[in-house]
Amino acid sequence: MSSERFDVILSVDRTLMTNHHGKEFLGFMTTGPPIMIPEMVWMAVAAPKVKVDGVGRPVEAPYGLRKVEAALLDAGIKATVIDPDYLGKHLKNAKVLGIGHHDYFALGPPSSEWWVLTGREPVNSRYFKRFMEKPEIRAAKNNGLRIIVGGPAAWQWLWMPEYFEKWGIDTVVEGEAERVIVSLVKNALDGKPLPQYVYVGINDVPQIEEIPLIKNASVNGLVEIMRGCPRGCRFCSVTLRPLRHYPLEAIERELQVNKNAGLDRCLLHSEDILLYGAYGIKPRPEPLIKLHELARSYFKIVGWSHVSLSAVKYAQENYSLISRLSEIILRDENDFIGVEVGIETGSPELAEKIMPAKAAPYPARFWPEIVKESFSIMHDSRIVPAATIILGIPGETSRDLVKTLELIDELKPFRSLIVPMYFVPMGVLKNKEWYKAKPSEEQLEIMKACLKHDIYWIKDLAKWYLKDMNPFVKYSLKAVISLVEKVAKIFNLI
Amino acid sequence: MRSNRKLHITIIKKDNPDDLNSKLEELIPMLSKYNHIVINMQGFKCGELLETIRPLTTRNVSATLIVHDGKYEDSDNYEEKLIID
Numbered sequence: 001m002s003s004e005r006f007d008v009i010l011s012v013d014r015t016l017m018t019n020h021h022g023k024e025f026l027g028f029m030t031t032g033p034p035i036m037i038p039e040m041v042w043m044a045v046a047a048p049k050v051k052v053d054g055v056g057r058p059v060e061a062p063y064g065l066r067k068v069e070a071a072l073l074d075a076g077i078k079a080t081v082i083d084p085d086y087l088g089k090h091l092k093n094a095k096v097l098g099i100g101h102h103d104y105f106a107l108g109p110p111s112s113e114w115w116v117l118t119g120r121e122p123v124n125s126r127y128f129k130r131f132m133e134k135p136e137i138r139a140a141k142n143n144g145l146r147i148i149v150g151g152p153a154a155w156q157w158l159w160m161p162e163y164f165e166k167w168g169i170d171t172v173v174e175g176e177a178e179r180v181i182v183s184l185v186k187n188a189l190d191g192k193p194l195p196q197y198v199y200v201g202i203n204d205v206p207q208i209e210e211i212p213l214i215k216n217a218s219v220n221g222l223v224e225i226m227r228g229c230p231r232g233c234r235f236c237s238v239t240l241r242p243l244r245h246y247p248l249e250a251i252e253r254e255l256q257v258n259k260n261a262g263l264d265r266c267l268l269h270s271e272d273i274l275l276y277g278a279y280g281i282k283p284r285p286e287p288l289i290k291l292h293e294l295a296r297s298y299f300k301i302v303g304w305s306h307v308s309l310s311a312v313k314y315a316q317e318n319y320s321l322i323s324r325l326s327e328i329i330l331r332d333e334n335d336f337i338g339v340e341v342g343i344e345t346g347s348p349e350l351a352e353k354i355m356p357a358k359a360a361p362y363p364a365r366f367w368p369e370i371v372k373e374s375f376s377i378m379h380d381s382r383i384v385p386a387a388t389i390i391l392g393i394p395g396e397t398s399r400d401l402v403k404t405l406e407l408i409d410e411l412k413p414f415r416s417l418i419v420p421m422y423f424v425p426m427g428v429l430k431n432k433e434w435y436k437a438k439p440s441e442e443q444l445e446i447m448k449a450c451l452k453h454d455i456y457w458i459k460d461l462a463k464w465y466l467k468d469m470n471p472f473v474k475y476s477l478k479a480v481i482s483l484v485e486k487v488a489k490i491f492n493l494i
Numbered sequence: 495m496r497s498n499r500k501l502h503i504t505i506i507k508k509d510n511p512d513d514l515n516s517k518l519e520e521l522i523p524m525l526s527k528y529n530h531i532v533i534n535m536q537g538f539k540c541g542e543l544l545e546t547i548r549p550l551t552t553r554n555v556s557a558t559l560i561v562h563d564g565k566y567e568d569s570d571n572y573e574e575k576l577i578i579d
Contacts, residue, residue, distance in 0.1 A: 155551065155552075157544060158544045158545065158547070158548045158551060159548075161540070161541030161542070161543075161544040161545050162541055164540055164541055164544055165539065165540050165541045172544070174551065180558075193562070193565065193566050195560045195561055195562045195566070196540060196543055196544065196561055196562065196563060197543070197544060197547060197559070197560075197561040198558070198559070198560050198561070199550075199551050199555070199558060199559040199561075200558055201529070201555060201556045201557040201558040201559070202554075202556045203529050203556050203557065203558070204529065204530075204557075204558040237554075
């Protein structure tokens with residue numbers, strides 16, 4: 001066993017230090033509390049332990065931690081990502097612990113929604129709290145360890161200051177960290193004072209050449225192809241940052257890192273895959289075909305993180321591009337591809353108010369038609385959208401909710417999942433019992449409609465999604481789906 | 495070429511937090527003139543410091559904010575220095 005010492009340890013709890021059995025959609029289970037099965041079984045299905053090397057370094061780790069690791073290594077700092085089960089011996093020597101998380105305290109959707117609906121704390125928040133209470137972290141903190149936290153959920157520390165004090169967090173970093181993390185960590189290593197909070201403004205985000213390339217493999221081969229989004233939706237912080245495209249050479253280097261680590265798949269990540277190489281918001285065939293051919297040359301299984309529905313419609317109408325891309329990536333045993341999309345609302349009026357550019361280059365008043373057409377295109381191309389609906393956005397009216405309900409009904413013929421995202425208003429988070437806030441009757445009707453839609457499609461989807469999974473996971477998931485369906489029928493929810 | 499306009503703000507804790515909140519709200523429009531804003535907060539516990547700074551972080555401020563507690567001293571050059579109490 002190696003006796004290598006590291007000055008900086010990067011880690012996170014098990015809900016994120018996992019590959020979700022190669023099925024990132026199972027990661028959604030970590031945003032809820034265990035339903036009808038014990039927590040241990042729930043976690044074994046949603047977030048199994050990952051393979052590690054002889055000293056506890058995971059073969060695959062969350063991409064954000066890998067980017068920070070790369071920035072620190074490039075600066076000559078002895079940093080590494082360590083699995084949460086192997087922290088003990090490393091923290092005895094380390095001076096800094098860096099943590100990144102998607103949802104530290106389950107305050108973001110959909111975690112907050114499951115908490116409100118069930119009255120029970122989701123496992124992501126439970127596991128993070130247990131992680132921070134680990135004796136090895138407490139002991140290291142008492143011996144002078146400095147703790148820096150960040151990631152997409154960094155904002156949550158401002159709403160949970162009691163934990164900041166309780167666990168002795170030194171610094172919260174909110175925003176893209178590449179330009180600030182090295183100097184912060186150097187100051188921490190040198191024993192200099194650290195700021196309690198750093199917010200990286202939009203003028204200070206790194207340019208593409210300043211973003212380091214990962215040195216070690218990411219979960220399920222995730223590779224970022226772009227950062228930022230040009231659509232400017234009011235509910236989304238990503239759109240505040242400028243759009244930056246990675247060159248193909250940089251993407252290929254990260255694909256190689258994952259391939260060399262033995263991964264058998266890649267997941268192309270951006271807020272809108274179809275805008276890779278685009279001029280503005282109009283997809284272009286050439287860069288997209290090159291990107292997909294490149295990814296396919298390394299991996300049999302190529303996935304997408306997110307696409308926008310208007311880009312799906314534009315790409316297919318003008319270039320038959322969705323069909324062409326699906327022909328490139330859907331071969332062999334890979335019969336379908338899943339992707340996250342945002343419907344958000346079925347109301348053109350609300351769409352014009354909160355996301356006027358989401359429909360672009362089409363007018364926002366045609367939003368419901370755009371949604372239906374793009375769902376139809378994806379259905380024909382064996383692309384399965386996992387769509388979000390936002391509930392509780394400021395300015396939402398009963399009329400808007402009725403239109404959303406109508407749209408969900410019209411989407412029934414298309415193979416998809418629809419997930420309602422209930423936004424707990426920021427102001428409500430000031431109340432420590434925020435999770436007791438209840439959705440309105442109309443919002444609950446939409447949640448029921450989503451459940452009905454999902455139960456209609458999920459058995460069909462499970463045949464494809466679970467076909468290469470181990471029997472334990474397959475059986476457990478089928479049992480949960482069956483139980484949810486039975487309970488939904490008993491309570492007249494579907 | 496990125497500009498590097500810097501602002502230093504000292505926030506001193508007073509008994510009435512509502513009064514301080516409204517002063518911070520008034521401050522928000524001018525923050526976009528700067529690239530870096532160092533905020534030194536005097537008399538706040540760690541948790542209070544985070545709660546107090548919250549209004550500045552939920553308004554899409556374009557500047558980078560660096561928030562220290564009152565023990566921090568620096569000798570950087572700033573274009574402007576403000577004291578809020």
